[in-house]
Amino acid sequence: MSIFTQGPSGLRLVVHCDGACLGNPGPGGWAATIKLMDGDQEISRTEVVGSEPTKTTNVRMEMSGAIGALRALPDNDGTPVAVFCDNEMVSRGMNEWLSGWIARGWRTAGKKPVKNPDLWQELASLATGRTITWHWVRGHAGDRHNEEVDALANAAAAKAMRQAQAG
Structure with a gap:
């Protein structure tokens, strides 16, 4: 059985995403690739990258x-x-914890505030109404797609560090 769900047209979108931080906290970067697939054929591909030159964290x-x-x-x-993604918190958050956090007013099962609620709320909003499956992949384990977004995220983090140093 395939882990991919295909739409009625046979099309699906495959996303690989990653983040990097130089120091934790420190300047950071993130990246994602988005591939429109028809079966095993890649029809189109988009790369998106971003960075944060001020102190941020790897999780963010x-x-x-x-x-x-x-x-x-x-x-x-x-x-x-x-x-x-290679961050288990992101995949588990979206697959397992999100509905409970929302029901508890953005609190954990232990009644503590959820960390990074601004990002979780945005992620939840962007995912609403879409059919999304979230998958964890082991980072730095030879998955070529994960290695690719890792390199892009690290390059974005290095750029953010140069920006921070330039002041």
């Missing part, structure tokens, strides 16, 4: 990669989306 950059990807998706025409 990981989440920003997913947000940047969802922002860049084409209009919602029902095409299913598979998102792959």
